[in-house]
Amino acid sequence: MITRLSNYFLKTLREDPAEAEAEVASHKLLVRAGYIRRQSPGVFAWLPLGLRVKGKLEQIVREEMAAAGAHEVHFPAMLPREMYEATGRWEEYGDALFRLQDRHGADHLLAPTHEEPFTLMVKDLVSSYKDLPLTLFQIQDKYRDEARPRAGLLRGREFTMKDAYSFDVTDEGLAESYQKQRDAYERIFTRLGLEYAIVSADAGAMGGSRSEEFLLPTEIGEDTFVRSAGGYAANVEAYVTPVPESLPIEGLPAPVVYDSPDTPTIDTLVAHTNAVLKREDGRAWTAADTLKHVVLAVTHVAGELAGEREIVVVGLPGDRDVDMKRAEVVFAGCDIEPATAADLAKHPGLLRGYIGAARVAADGSTTAVLGTESETGVRYLLDPRIVPGTSWVTGANVDEQHVAYLVAGRDFTADGIADLSDVRAGDPAPDGSGPIETARGMEIGHVFQLGRKYAEALGLKVLDQNGKLVTVTMGSYGIGVTRIMAVLAELNRDDRGLIWPRQVAPFDVHLVATGRDAGIFETAEELAGTLEAAGLDVLFDDRPKVSPGVKFGDAELIGVPRVVVVGRDAADGIAEVWDRATGEKSKVAIAEIAALLSK
């Protein structure tokens, strides 16, 4: 095919767009080069060039889905409320879900993902184990009402996704279906030349289910992940703090209460404690010796407890902070925020600034203050590092007093563990593969063993080999097609424009005719025909009255990887072939160009 710029809907722009999304360099280039146009925050229209790249990406995804044995279907974007209510997601999605009513007052949503309708379709059409395993996929436009849509296609409110869902009778079957999609994702990213890390995205708390993210290591990524030299890799939310061994309690010093006025921070507390209390083993007190208490308000989003607001105290070493994303995993299904003054007012037992696990009597005996069995009745969770036999400096539950040598397992216990402290470089990998380092990444794929949650909620059962009805187990697998296009643009560019990898470039060759000599245009026209005959998709800049400088600038901005310039040397049968990526320019006999570029 030959596409002539003299008759193509393409307007390159000199100025960067003013929209908020322009914070990302590739977005500016995609807009300036005429690939996309913004319609509203996080919502874009596709121009002819953009449609071409997107189409090529979709084709690669389709090929690998076919190779993985998945069947293509297509669901509507607008779906009725009921199916999402049955799984709890109508509420759980909160503000991120676009909801609407039809003229009869029936509720609908614009689907953020399609687990529910896929489950119901399989329930409708499949009744026996003989029809499984089955993996279905679609390439479809999805909706999420992001609070701050940013970075253009990287995080839009409307975006194209390939989502696949697998259906199996057995856990082993699910593991196989999962592996097939996982392998397909590896092939897709390899074909696109995308570096990726596969990281655990789930702590395994959901009963043996498994979830992994494909992260592209990049500074503009929104996710932080951790990895060890020994091969461990996980999303920060999925990092599991190794639990140290318990220590002997016998022989540990008894609690010592001391005055601690004017110690509003851990730093001031440590300095003050060092000043007034010499540590038994002679070394100085540090922040890691203190037990900090954070009061959280936890509100259930859905289910029977929906709307209920619970106050929870979390204890963690003073040198750590709560990581709210990790906290969201601990309190899945709930909204979390720091307790407000109003919350604390309802719990006079929680003495702001001096909250501690226990009250110490004059004789050194202790009474629990935190925990559902204690005097406050407030649920009390501890960082996994606070094992029995560890000794802490913490609040004494008396104004302007702290206590040292308060020993876990002797002076206090908790209602459970909350693994929500921040994760740091140097922390141990949970699999013993050494210390971890942290890195930024952008999620470009996600594979998830859902297990039976959706099938149970929606009643998807089939007859097994023994004629018994069993609940199906499912996986879900997503790739953001438009996000990947943005990632490719971000990774493949320079200050002059985009540099597409060949596999997704809008054209194979960008042919430029320069000058005013009719002979040059005739030669270029002939060459265009030869390239087309060689099976190449040609973008032909045949604009008669546009200067060479503008043509070259457009070619660099648009970013087709191979540019052929037919100019003054055409009379001698010579044209210039540019490699957009390396900037290399070489003079080539026109008669040889088709063969050179078809390689």
Add this chain to the structure above:
Amino acid sequence: MITRLSNYFLKTLREDPAEAEAEVASHKLLVRAGYIRRQSPGVFAWLPLGLRVKGKLEQIVREEMAAAGAHEVHFPAMLPREMYEATGRWEEYGDALFRLQDRHGADHLLAPTHEEPFTLMVKDLVSSYKDLPLTLFQIQDKYRDEARPRAGLLRGREFTMKDAYSFDVTDEGLAESYQKQRDAYERIFTRLGLEYAIVSADAGAMGGSRSEEFLLPTEIGEDTFVRSAGGYAANVEAYVTPVPESLPIEGLPAPVVYDSPDTPTIDTLVAHTNAVLKREDGRAWTAADTLKHVVLAVTHVAGELAGEREIVVVGLPGDRDVDMKRAEVVFAGCDIEPATAADLAKHPGLLRGYIGAARVAADGSTTAVLGTESETGVRYLLDPRIVPGTSWVTGANVDEQHVAYLVAGRDFTADGIADLSDVRAGDPAPDGSGPIETARGMEIGHVFQLGRKYAEALGLKVLDQNGKLVTVTMGSYGIGVTRIMAVLAELNRDDRGLIWPRQVAPFDVHLVATGRDAGIFETAEELAGTLEAAGLDVLFDDRPKVSPGVKFGDAELIGVPRVVVVGRDAADGIAEVWDRATGEKSKVAIAEIAALLSK
């Protein structure tokens, strides 16, 4: 490509679906044969077979759009309110528009058509006449909140449409761009084997604009259109009643008022009048001699008058009725309904059952009762047939009295014309090409010269050849892709299933292996390979344990036009080739089948 039924997501159903859409035979077949599944009223999911047919249809449309010089783009379904407010469509669309708010309270809609964002995109990117003419199109999922979505894909709430928009500087340019799309539509329908009538869809009241519908003549169509043997064809809404010549008033009889109790209908009035009043020319009074008055309540939907409810009296011959669809054209931009008792109570001058144009005094002199200049002040519009010199039986504005010989132009005049009576077979074509007949049709395409309405509302101007800013003139052109698929299914079926035309059939050949003999399956397998090598797309029913009857039933239901059955005769190198449309079955040497089917 070979697609094996042993490993394909296809479940045919024996039972008709229960959904309301199943009123249409083709919808039942599309569901039973595994092409689509209903998600909510008028909203469907696409199964692999359905996606194949839809994809082929889209490809045909794309090819013809390319041939017409149109460029493909793609807009989001969700668009911000503001642009549709600027053109008045945010309100005008009424309940048919899906509206929603995002988390920040900003209003959005799910677009029913995309005139606004296309206009704005061209405004953004085009500034000179040199870039015009330009025609852009997309194939995209649209939304309309139909009150009663029915007939499956024929009238859905989510549906796929090809919509194109042309941009020109001059009216002549628009006419050319319009013609190119119109020609492309003719080519598309011809390729699909669809019969069509091109009918005028607009009375021309909007200032020279032109609009035509492509209607498929069919009894299940929702539109009524009229046509003459002489070539006239129009939508009923677009039919313009020819205005008869005025008649001489001189010498016409003076008004005669007479008692008319118990005449609630035109029929009783005519019978009564014939009984009490002999007509001057000797013939009997008929319904066509009476002037009937209909009181309408007209409410402006948008603009400065939004919400204002006006009472309008329309006079039309007693043998005609108001056609509400034609009335909607007359009162474009307004909601119309029959006036209520409450409306009439506010206008005591309108005497229910005896409303007339004038009051007749004892001396025969008349006073206007209807019209903005009359004693009621109510706007009064007349059917175009009621020209000066026509004489009428009508209400006398006195309880239980009518008047005969009330003459238009002598005894009453109106504020204007309202061409909203029903159109009937035998009425004259407005172009003088003879009497019309009426027919039912289904709209399968619509081409529309929008003119400058949208460009003006959204400020789309370009510099013309003289460097002057001029407003662009536009056209819009739509084809319902999913509706056409339903139309094709409806037209091509029998009681056993679908019969797809080759151009859009999901596969080229449906190859069935029957029996339990492994040799048969091997032969079929080989044949599948040969057919694939010949470039044919093969659906291969290789299911090992399914009876021939079920396989044949599925083949007929699915409707691939050519079926090849490899069975007992395979040992002799013979298979059976079925023509699904004619039912013809012929024995063919297996070695010759590929050549036969590739023809």
